Amino acid sequence: MIWSDFHRTKWNEATNFAWKNFTTPTVRRMFSFLTVLGKAALPRDKLKELTGLLQEMKTTYSVAKICRYDARLRRLPSGDYDYDAEFEADDDNQIGCIPTLPLEPHLTQMMANSRDPDELRYLWRAWREAAGKPIRQKYLRFVELSNEAARLNGFSDAGEYWRSDYEIDGFREEVEELWQKLSPLYQQLHAYVRAKLVEKYGEEVVPRRGPIPAHLLGNMWAQTWTNVLDMTIPYPGRTSVDVTNALRIQGYSPLAMFRLAEEFFTSLGLEPMPQTFWQRSMIQKPTDREVVCHASAWDFCNGRDYRIKQCTEVTMEHLVTTHHEMGHIQYDLLYRNQPFIFRDGANPGFHEAVGDVLALSASTPRHLQSVGLLGNVDDSYETDINFLFAMALDKIAFLPFGYLMDQWRWEVFSGDTTSSNLNNRWWELRLGVQGVSPPVPRTEEDFDPGAKFHVPANVPYVRYFVSFVVQFQFHAELCKAAGHEGPLHRCDIYRSVKAGRLLRNVLSLGKSRPWTEALSVLTSGRTNKLDVEPILEYFGPLRTWLESQNRGELIGWRENEAIVLQVTRSNASLITGAVLAVIALVLLVALV
Numbered sequence: 001m002i003w004s005d006f007h008r009t010k011w012n013e014a015t016n017f018a019w020k021n022f023t024t025p026t027v028r029r030m031f032s033f034l035t036v037l038g039k040a041a042l043p044r045d046k047l048k049e050l051t052g053l054l055q056e057m058k059t060t061y062s063v064a065k066i067c068r069y070d071a072r073l074r075r076l077p078s079g080d081y082d083y084d085a086e087f088e089a090d091d092d093n094q095i096g097c098i099p100t101l102p103l104e105p106h107l108t109q110m111m112a113n114s115r116d117p118d119e120l121r122y123l124w125r126a127w128r129e130a131a132g133k134p135i136r137q138k139y140l141r142f143v144e145l146s147n148e149a150a151r152l153n154g155f156s157d158a159g160e161y162w163r164s165d166y167e168i169d170g171f172r173e174e175v176e177e178l179w180q181k182l183s184p185l186y187q188q189l190h191a192y193v194r195a196k197l198v199e200k201y202g203e204e205v206v207p208r209r210g211p212i213p214a215h216l217l218g219n220m221w222a223q224t225w226t227n228v229l230d231m232t233i234p235y236p237g238r239t240s241v242d243v244t245n246a247l248r249i250q251g252y253s254p255l256a257m258f259r260l261a262e263e264f265f266t267s268l269g270l271e272p273m274p275q276t277f278w279q280r281s282m283i284q285k286p287t288d289r290e291v292v293c294h295a296s297a298w299d300f301c302n303g304r305d306y307r308i309k310q311c312t313e314v315t316m317e318h319l320v321t322t323h324h325e326m327g328h329i330q331y332d333l334l335y336r337n338q339p340f341i342f343r344d345g346a347n348p349g350f351h352e353a354v355g356d357v358l359a360l361s362a363s364t365p366r367h368l369q370s371v372g373l374l375g376n377v378d379d380s381y382e383t384d385i386n387f388l389f390a391m392a393l394d395k396i397a398f399l400p401f402g403y404l405m406d407q408w409r410w411e412v413f414s415g416d417t418t419s420s421n422l423n424n425r426w427w428e429l430r431l432g433v434q435g436v437s438p439p440v441p442r443t444e445e446d447f448d449p450g451a452k453f454h455v456p457a458n459v460p461y462v463r464y465f466v467s468f469v470v471q472f473q474f475h476a477e478l479c480k481a482a483g484h485e486g487p488l489h490r491c492d493i494y495r496s497v498k499a500g501r502l503l504r505n506v507l508s509l510g511k512s513r514p515w516t517e518a519l520s521v522l523t524s525g526r527t528n529k530l531d532v533e534p535i536l537e538y539f540g541p542l543r544t545w546l547e548s549q550n551r552g553e554l555i556g557w558r559e560n561e562a563i564v565l566q567v568t569r570s571n572a573s574l575i576t577g578a579v580l581a582v583i584a585l586v587l588l589v590a591l592v
């Protein structure tokens, strides 16, 4: 909605009005949200520019495609793969191929399944050439306008505006403290996975004591490592909870996956998906048009229309994502009777946690067996460790990525990071916090953060870090309500109406109360703070196992040991470059 200057003046008068002195807390709370206009506070022309930039960046990301990797065509005389050749313009200035491969499902699946470092390195770089690099300048202008809008709302920059969603002072410090408590467990997992990747690829590809090259972790952003489970599973041959094959053998369709997820919610006495959901959701990639394939959930704010858009593949990973997206819809449904301004998550991390909490139960070997996706499941120690390890490849591996994405953006918004070190700062964080390195040299010509959906789409990310902590607090409390006894990681709240009632009581509040109060409701008053104890308890047995396995390994990484795989520059390009330089020099001398 575009505000006329008259409206804006009137609104500014109203917002300065003494609503802060209203006696009714709920009304005061409503005004505290209503008076934050966000980007609508911008003058009309700048608002138009901002939304235009956002649309262009999202479109670039969603239609980006790359060329096929064709090792045969790109061999140097030495036999090495001539890596740069893919990016060299041919004589008619065309890239040496026709880009045909989109991120979903092609590149996602290739990053998950390829075990060829050359191919993975090509895919990793080609995606960043196609999706990140082209939006670097647009993003810088977008940041300027976002900061201008934030200041018009009384914030110092867009980062402070984003953090205000958490309604506590010192949220930044809180997140830092949580990460410091979780980092040792991450480093244990990192050390073990690195050792396994050294076994698989050798030390000339993976430095035994350095960071892990980012293209070898089964994911385009190395944000979760579940796709390298086959190379790293602690006890091969014992029960593995990757049920992708079972889903396919049993003929699961995307719709069947959605129905399976819905049944978990209704087994708790929670809301079924409304009729319109099944009529209007897009759960498979259409063949007749380009769509934004990145999975998302939508509340159309009329109490009836809720939809998921997802290019669903029949894999375990997509089954978990289906629970995640349906968790958003469940939350939307539970607070639909709140006043409009309160129809939101208690904080953004709560919204991200709902579906994941149910998936923690749905992913247990026992539960997978009960729905026929796993055969015989034993209660052996090895099965436990295999399960916890698979969960850690998703939940623990993710923590540094969930943490650093907005560390980087908050610094860009505050001006600590500028166009002179935009990409370098990203890799400082990736190296320092996550212990991953780029497989090819990076410069300020590149814009690697732009190759991750949430940056062009301008969706904050620390919500996922908060979710990965708080979902285990939810899990622990719901398991208590369900009467679970035994280790937390074996808990399955399936069909527990008591757990469902507790979850309903917390989620129905929406944003009508501060999230700290919602946490009090969840824990019957025991705490109102984010707490890493439940996630550390859940992974306790694995941590002990990792520490024993990692004896003799360096825990952590020497940052100067990043092996940047030498990109085999084709001689031609080097010669061309030299010749051009000489011509330029001769011309310069001639002109002077």
Ligand SMILES: C[C@H](N[C@H](C(=O)O)[C@@H]1CCCN1C(=O)[C@@H](N)CC(=O)O)C(=O)N1CCC[C@H]1C(=O)O
Pocket: 223, 294, 295, 296, 297, 298, 321, 324, 325, 328, 351, 352, 459, 464
């Ligand atoms: C796959 C998932 N898609 C997001 C999500 O579901 O959060 C989408 C895109 C951005 C926001 N969004 C929404 O659907 C919102 N409308 C939900 C809401 O606010 O109600 C996603 O991006 N994830 C999941 C794990 C980590 C992260 C990633 O994949 O990096």
Ligand SMILES: [Zn+2]
Pocket: 324, 325, 328, 351, 352
């Ligand atoms: Zn989400």
